[in-house]
Amino acid sequence: MDGALASLDRGLEEGRAVPVYALAEAGLVDFLDGLQAHLQGVIELSLRVVREVDGRAVAAGQGAPNTAAWLRDRYRVKKETALRLVRLAAALERDLPVTADALADGDINVEQADEIAKAVAVLPAEHRAAAEKRLVDDAATFGPQQLKTLGTRILEVVAPDEAEARARQAMERAEERAFHGRDLRLSEVPGDNRVRLSGWLDRESAAQLRAAIDPLSAPRPSAGEPDVRTPGQRRVDALVEVCRIALACGELPANGGDRPQVVVTVGIDTLRQQVGTATLDDGSSLPATAARRLACDAALLPAVLGSAGQVLDVGREQRLIKGPLRRALVLRDRGCAFPGCDRPPRWTDGHHIVHWTDGGTTSLDNAVLLCGYHHRQVHHSPWQVRINPGDGLPEFTPPTYIDPEQKPQRNRYHRRQ
Structure with missing residues (x-):
């Protein structure tokens, strides 16, 4: 053991002696890549030692209630970090040999290994090996957050029929709970002019509610003044407006999803060459590059002007991605x-x-x-x-x-x- 630690010490000293300021960019990146790989290998080795410490009940012998508490106090780390080390060390030894090897070789990092361990732990035993191998392969492309997302659906990859059956059953149970748990209350408070609105919707009902109020929830400036309502106030006003429309005519406005119409006056050569300025309908100017960008997804009305500046023709809306x-x-x-x-x-x-x-x-x-x-x-x-x-x-x-x-x-x- 002393020889192994002495070798690590010598390697670290040699690394510290490298004049990193003198390295070219490619060499600097290669050096950092190598350090990261060695770092993950050292972490894998330390996790094997943690597992052995835990298995021998070293913590109990030194008066600590458990290994995580012992690690926390001895190495002054967060409780969450110590718990993760103990859990990951056990998982790598028990269920994740491919992950342990990849971590030791520096092919993945400890955060990726932790997400793989958590994803595999909840799977049926017969699918864990295939899921582990797939997630380790994916770790070459995806970071820990993306691996977490992939891990939630890894059963669909390794056992699609079982995943489909589970998902169907879970969705049916969730829909049943949501439907029976739907609730809406209007609560009047004595001495207060406000009425409290609260409740629960199932997803289908919520989707219909959003579709109805979204078109009316956007900020609406008035007389040149900005809309000072909060998002919550705009949603309330939209809900009331939907109710008013329904009471009046029995139908709701369609939400076409179009972007606001912007009238831009600009020469075609200016727009093509992206040099110069364009004029908005409020008289303000913007660069031709911005006008070109707006043209991708904004409703532009091309205006043809006469020599005296009078409008000769305004074309219809076009070029919209909608x-x-x-x-x-x-x-x-x-x-x-x-x-x-x-x-x-x-x-x-x-x-x-x-x-x-x-x-x-x-x-x-x-x-x-x-x-x-x-x-x-x-x-x-x-x-x-x-x-x-x-x-x-x-x-x-x-x-x-x-x-x-x-x-x-x-x-x-x-x-x-």
């Missing part, structure tokens, strides 16, 4: 399609891959969902996006300073949930 096309994009992309982004569909814009000013069409094979941040990044950086002709899914080519080989990347987050 309605059936928007729904098809949501079904295909499931959220922001940029690699690694987890933003849901409701936070995304429709982006024309080939812009309409450059002859691009408003079609499924020329559109992709992007959140606001990545929409701006695609418009203002060398990142490129295209629809793969093989499977019809979007993929992104990074600039050379990120990946010299410029290998296409995809968002795997939404596709694996």
Whole structure:
């Protein structure tokens, strides 16, 4: 043992002696990669020692109630950290040989190993080995949070028939509980003009309620003044408005999901070249690059002006990614399609891959969902996006300073949930 620790000490001293400030970028990254791999290997070794300490009841012999409490006091770590070490050490020895080897080799990190252990622990014994191997393979691509998501559905991969039966039974039980537990109360308080609204809805009823009030819950400025209502106040007003409409005519307004109409006056050459400014209908200016970005998913009214500035013609709305096309994009992309982004569909814009000013069409094979941040990044950086002709899914080519080989990347987050 002393020799092993002495070797570790010598290796650490040699590592500390490396002049990291003098390393080139590639060498610096390689050095960090190697350190991380060795770090995970040391953690795996320490977990094996923790397991042995626990198995021998060392803590009890030293007056501690359990191994986790002993670790917490001896190494001054959080209680949660000590509990995780004991639990993970036991799981690696008992049920997870593939995970233990991957951790020892530095192929996965301890956070990934912990998520794999928690996912495998709740599975039937006969499916644990297959699930463990699949999750260890997935750990080469996904971090701990994504592994956690994958782990909740790993039974669907290794035993789809059993997973389907379990999911069906669980859904039936949940629907039954929700339906019988539905409740709505209006409670008047003496001396207070307010009435308390409280209750429970099953998911089907909640979906119908949201569909009814969402179109009326958006902020609505009045006379140039911002809407100062809180989100909760807007939802209350929307619910009351739905009731008023239902009482008046028996039907609710459709929510088309269109973006607000924006009137932008800009020369076509300015828009194409992205040099200069455009004018909004309130008289303010914005860069032509912003007008081009708005054109992806905003209702633009192209205005043709005469020499004296009078409006000669205002075209109809066009180039919108909405309605059936928007729904098809949501079904295909499931959220922001940029690699690694987890933003849901409701936070995304429709982006024309080939812009309409450059002859691009408003079609499924020329559109992709992007959140606001990545929409701006695609418009203002060398990142490129295209629809793969093989499977019809979007993929992104990074600039050379990120990946010299410029290998296409995809968002795997939404596709694996």
